[in-house]
Amino acid sequence: MTLTAGPATRPAPARDLVAALTGEPSGQTSPSIYESARLVALAPWLDGHDRRLAWLLGQQRPDGGWGGAGGYALVPTLSAVEALLTVLRRAGPAAAPAAAAHRGLAFLARALRGGAPPDLPATDLIVPALLTAVDRHLAGPAGPPPGLAEWAGRPRLPLPAGLDPARLTRVRGLLAAGRAVPEKLAHALEVAGELAYRASGVRPSASGAVGASPAATAAWLGRPEPGAALDYLRAVARPGPVPCASPITVFERAWVLGILVRAGVPVGAPEPVLTELRAAVGPAGAATAPGLPADADTTAVALYALARLGRAPGVGPLAGFDTGRHFCTWPGEDGASLTTNAHVLDALGEQPSGPGVTGARRRVTAWLLERQEPDGRWEDRWHASAYYATYAVLLALADHAPDGTARTAVERGVAWLLDTQRPDGSWGRWHGTAEETAYAVLALAGAGRSGDARIVAALARGRRRLSELDGCDDEPALWHDKDLYRPTQIVRAAVLAASGRAVEAGPP
Secondary structure, X not given: OEEOOOOOOOOOOHHHHHHHHHHOOOOEEOOOHHHHHHHHHHOOOOXXXXXXXXXXXXXXXXXXXXXXXXXXXXXXXXXXXXXXHHHHHHHOOOHHHHHHHHHHHHHXXXXXXXXXXXXXXXXXXXXXXXXXXHHHHHHOXXXXXXXXXXXXXXXXXXXXXXXXXXXXXXXXXXXXXXXXXXXXXXXXXHHHHHHHOOOXXXXXXXXXXXXXXXXXXXXXXXXXXXXXXXXXXXXHOOOOOOOOOOOOHHHHHHHHHHHHHHOOOOOOOOHHHHHHHHHHOEOOEEEOOOOOXXXXXXXXXXXXXXXXXXXXXXXHHHHHHEOOOOEOOOOOOOOOOHHHXXXXXXXXXXXXXXXXXXXXXXXHHHHHHHOOOOOOOOOOOOEOOHHHHHHHHHHHHHHHOHHHOOHHHHHHHHHHHHHOOOOOOOEOOOOOEHHHHHHHHHHHHHHOOOOOHHHHHHHHHHHHHHHHHOOOOOOOOOEEOOOEEOOHHHHHHHHHHHHOOOOOOOOO
């Protein structure tokens, strides 16, 4: 897994981007504050520990928090603070970690008075686990770690409203009883504390990873014992900071190829990439990474990309995710994903018509239409920005909704995009970004009425601004995992496709 701090200074054309899928087969993504801090706490023996700690200290914001805006700061800040408290407890007084921990604790005391945090995977397990760990550091018999005496006797940091610690208790009970843990929970095995060590109900994947997570793998391994798990950790942690998930091979390849072919970019995908992507889709679907369960989102995007590239395997692997009204991301999912269903509609739309396929397209279309927001946008649980969800749903409806049933909703979505373009030509939730601008441009170009003067003008402003934004090093992470992350090559594919520079590289 290659970690990247930001886009390259010279944009790569699509052929170089696709070639990189084989050059970096584990995938490329941004480093995770949450996950890196867990390794600082759990695996001080792992190569790169000092680099991880220095990186973590350097990521603290002026307000004392870590991570994204608003509620997105809660999980990474809790992880960073607990890691620094562990360092102080383990190694003794250290001015920089103590000062950073103090500012982080002050930030948490303010932030935890707010509402429930965003709906990220395992937040309901991670937050109670880390709050309990922080409380043990501050209120244990030995008192707070060196340099934090003023936190002695302070009230406990509160659990945010809406979070129930009972689920964490149940997960720990499964492990204590030696029972198998549901596959999706292995991704956050570190929440189990000491019970995660060599848990009999958990098995690493062939790559050595537990739940495709460095933190979960470190919690399961416990100490530097030779084997596949240690080899995995050494490889993924070599740069210092680590991602939330690795490898992301299938996820990255499916999304990159799907984005490019949808935008009409000629894709000369290497034969091994297509063969391996096809092999990743089994009868029960495809998983984002080894050690994670198969999911409808990855399955659908892979099926769509393969169909567009002449390798259509059929949509049989989606059958197990069909609830009768919509498609779940995985069986037993809490909630539902709009972008998963948009991607399912894409996959269904690339298949020959038949009673089963047509009926499923109608059901998914109706379900998506019901969930359009009053202002015309769509929101989803796998991305912080409505521009990603709106892009995915708009294009799926415009291309594959039966009998033009979604035209009114598509026009409302297009109107929302037009209305929310910023004066400088960009789009973005918090500020204009290349990623979100790319989604808006692709959605308007694919779903808007051709020749509409307002759309033509918006696209021209958007592409001009996109050429200015591309290459900026302050682009935020917007994708949901245990904290926010940025799948570098997937975002690069969207920016290249939207900017028109997918075939020929622009000037440096």
